[in-house]
Amino acid sequence: MKFTQTFIPTLKEAPRDAEIVSHKLLFRAGLIRKLSSGIYSYLPLGIRSIQKISNIIREGMRRGGAQEVLLPLVIQKDLWEESGRWQAYGKELLRFQDRHEKWFTLGPTHEEVIVDLVRSDVKSYKQLPVNLYQIAPKFRDEIRPRFGLMRGREFIMKDGYSFDRDEANAGVTYQKMYDAYTWIFSQCGLRFQAVEADTGTIGGNFSHEFMVLANTGEEAIVSCDACGYAANVEKAEIGYPEPAVAAPAPAGTAPVLVETPGRHTVEEVSAFLHVPAAGIMKTMIVKADNDVVAAVIRGDRELNLIKLKNALGADEVALAGDADCVRLTGAHAGSIGPVGLTVRIVADLEIRTVGPAVAGANQDDHHYTGVVQGRDFQPSQFADIRNTVAGDRCPRCSKPLGITRGIEVGHIFRLGTKYSRKMQAEFLDENGKSQPFVMGCYGIGVGRTLAASIEQNNDKDGIIFPLGIAPYELELISINMKDRDIADTAESLYRDLSADGFDIIYDDRDLSPGMKLKDADLLGFPMRVIVGTKFKNEGVLEIKVRQTGEVVMATRETLREKLAELRKTLSPKS
Ligand code: ATP
Numbered sequence: 001m002k003f004t005q006t007f008i009p010t011l012k013e014a015p016r017d018a019e020i021v022s023h024k025l026l027f028r029a030g031l032i033r034k035l036s037s038g039i040y041s042y043l044p045l046g047i048r049s050i051q052k053i054s055n056i057i058r059e060g061m062r063r064g065g066a067q068e069v070l071l072p073l074v075i076q077k078d079l080w081e082e083s084g085r086w087q088a089y090g091k092e093l094l095r096f097q098d099r100h101e102k103w104f105t106l107g108p109t110h111e112e113v114i115v116d117l118v119r120s121d122v123k124s125y126k127q128l129p130v131n132l133y134q135i136a137p138k139f140r141d142e143i144r145p146r147f148g149l150m151r152g153r154e155f156i157m158k159d160g161y162s163f164d165r166d167e168a169n170a171g172v173t174y175q176k177m178y179d180a181y182t183w184i185f186s187q188c189g190l191r192f193q194a195v196e197a198d199t200g201t202i203g204g205n206f207s208h209e210f211m212v213l214a215n216t217g218e219e220a221i222v223s224c225d226a227c228g229y230a231a232n233v234e235k236a237e238i239g240y241p242e243p244a245v246a247a248p249a250p251a252g253t254a255p256v257l258v259e260t261p262g263r264h265t266v267e268e269v270s271a272f273l274h275v276p277a278a279g280i281m282k283t284m285i286v287k288a289d290n291d292v293v294a295a296v297i298r299g300d301r302e303l304n305l306i307k308l309k310n311a312l313g314a315d316e317v318a319l320a321g322d323a324d325c326v327r328l329t330g331a332h333a334g335s336i337g338p339v340g341l342t343v344r345i346v347a348d349l350e351i352r353t354v355g356p357a358v359a360g361a362n363q364d365d366h367h368y369t370g371v372v373q374g375r376d377f378q379p380s381q382f383a384d385i386r387n388t389v390a391g392d393r394c395p396r397c398s399k400p401l402g403i404t405r406g407i408e409v410g411h412i413f414r415l416g417t418k419y420s421r422k423m424q425a426e427f428l429d430e431n432g433k434s435q436p437f438v439m440g441c442y443g444i445g446v447g448r449t450l451a452a453s454i455e456q457n458n459d460k461d462g463i464i465f466p467l468g469i470a471p472y473e474l475e476l477i478s479i480n481m482k483d484r485d486i487a488d489t490a491e492s493l494y495r496d497l498s499a500d501g502f503d504i505i506y507d508d509r510d511l512s513p514g515m516k517l518k519d520a521d522l523l524g525f526p527m528r529v530i531v532g533t534k535f536k537n538e539g540v541l542e543i544k545v546r547q548t549g550e551v552v553m554a555t556r557e558t559l560r561e562k563l564a565e566l567r568k569t570l571s572p573k574s
C-alpha cells in the first residue's frame with residue numbers, strides 16, 4: 001500500500017479526554033476516531049490491526065476445535081426473559097422498540113442466542129461437543145466508558161460458547177480453550193498472565209481471566225513468585241497458619257465504654273485513642289439477599305464484598321444504607337461494633353487473633369476498648385472476607401504474595417447448566433434420557449487487546465507494534481520524492497518487496513524527511529527501510545528495527561534476505 005493512497009490522518013496532539021497512552025497513540029497514529037462517548041470508528045490502520053488479531057484468534061480457536069459463526073446483534077426480549085436476564089442485567093443492557101412496539105436489545109453477550117440455536121438443532125449426545133464462536137460488535141451501555149478502546153460501549157468481541165454432555169467433557173473443552181487463549185495472546189506478542197477469577201456461586205477454579213500486565217490496568221492481580229499462584233484480587237485467597245480455630249478468649253474484664261466525639265473513621269478513632277488501626281475491629285452492616293449480616297474486619301483492612309457474598313452463598317450483597325444501620329444497631333456507621341449486636345456476625349479469619357481491640361459501641365460517638373471475640377461477641381462464621389494485600393501469605397505455598405496491575409483481555413468461564421436449565425436446552429444421552437447441556441463461555445476483547453498491546457509497547461515517540469498485530473510489518477520510506485534516483489529506487493523496491501510477500505506500506509508522500517521519520521516512529525511498524533542519501537552515495541539501504549532501535553545496513557541484493565531474517569527474530573514462537 002502507498003501512503004498517498006490510503007487514509008492515515010496522524011496528529012501531533014491527543015484528544016483532551018485521553019488519559020492513558022494507548023488511547024492517545026491510537027488517536028494520534030490515526031487508528032481510531034471517536035463518534036460519541038465509548039463509540040469509535042476504526043480507520044484503515046486500526047482495522048488492519050484488528051483483522052490481524054482476529055485472524056490469530058481464528059487460528060487459535062481452530063486449534064482448540066471451535067467453529068466460527070456470526071450471530072445477530074439485535075435480539076428480541078423473549079429470549080432474554082427466558083434466561084431471566086431481561087430484568088437482571090441492569091442498565092448496561094440497551095433496550096429499544098421496533099415499529100411494532102416489540103422490545104429488543106443490542107446484544108452485550110450472546111448466551112441466549114447460542115442456547116436458542118443449539119437447543120433447536122442439537123438433539124443427541126452423538127452431536128456433542130459443539131463449540132461455536134463469533135467475532136462481532138457488542139453493545140454495553142457502560143456507566144463510565146473511558147480509556148478509548150479499553151472500555152467502550154460499542155466494541156468488538158470474540159465470544160465463544162461450548163456445549164458438552166457432562167462436567168468431565170466440559171472440563172476437557174475448558175482446558176482446550178485455556179490453551180488456545182495462551183497461544184493467541186502469545187502470538188499477539190503480549191506479556192500476560194492467566195489468573196483465577198471469581199465464579200460467583202458456581203464455585204471451583206472454573207474461571208480464568210487473561211491479564212495483560214500494565215500499570216494502567218483496572219484490575220489488581222495477586223500473585224506468588226514462588227509457586228505461580230495468581231488470582232484476581234476479587235477472588236485471591238489468603239493463606240493463614242493452621243490451626244484455623246479461634247484463639248481461646250481470655251476471661252476477665254469486660255469492654256470499657258469510651259466517648260469518641262465526632263470520631264467516625266478508623267483514622268480518627270485510631271488517632272484519638274492512640275491505638276493502631278490494626279487494633280480496631282471495623283464493623284459494616286451488609287444486606288445479603290433478604291438477610292442482613294454484620295461483617296467484622298481489622299481496621300486497616302478492606303472488606304471484599306465478593307468474598308463475603310461467596311462465604312454467605314448469597315446471590316447479591318451490598319452495604320446497608322444509613323437508615324438501616326441505625327434501625328438495626330442504634331448507631332450511625334462509624335460507631336457500629338459487634339458487641340451486643342442482634343444481627344448475625346461474619347468475622348474475617350484475621351479477627352481470630354485481634355484483641356483486646358477497639359470497636360464501635362452501637363451508640364453514636366462511643367467506642368469500646370478491650371473487646372475480645374468469643375467473650376464479648378460470638379461470630380456465627382469466620383471467613384476470608386477481606387482484600388488481599390502485598391505481603392499476605394500465598395494460599396498454596398505460604399510465601400508472601402505480591403500485587404500487580406493488569407488489563408483483562410480475555411475471560412473463560414465454566415457455566416455448567418445455568419443457561420441450559422433455564423432455557424430448557426436438552427439432549428438425549430446414551431440411555432435416551434434428557435439432559436441439560438453443560439456449557440462454557442469464552443470472551444476476548446479484540447479492541448481491548450489492541451489497546452493493551454500499545455499500553456505495553458510504546459515509547460515517547462509512539463507505538464512499538466509487535467510483529468503479529470502490526471497494521472503493516474514493514475515501512476519503506478523514500479527520503480526525498482523530488483530526487484528521481486531515490487524515488488525510482490523506492491518505487492521499484494516497493495514493487496519487489498510486495499511481490500516477495502512482505503506486508504509493506506510505502507511512504508511516498510512529498511514531505512520532509514523529518515516529518516516522515518517522525519510519523520514512522522509514531523506509527524511504530526516493526527521494520528523500516530530507508531532509501532536516502534546513503535543509497536545515492538554508497539548504494540546502502542538502512543533497515544531500522546522499531547523495537548530495539550537497531551540499524552542494519554543492506555544493499556539491494558541483500559535486502560530481502562536481511563528482512564526475512566529480521567522477521568524471523570521478531571516473530572513470536574509458535
Ligand atoms: P470488565 O470487568 O472489564 O467490565 P467483563 O467481565 O464485563 O469485563 P466479559 O463479559 O467477560 O467482560 O467480556 C469478555 C471480554 O470482553 C473481556 O475480557 C474484555 O476483554 C472485553 N470487554 C468487556 N467489556 C468491554 C468494554 N466495555 N470495552 C471493550 N472491551 C470489553
Ligand code: MG
Ligand atoms: Mg463489564
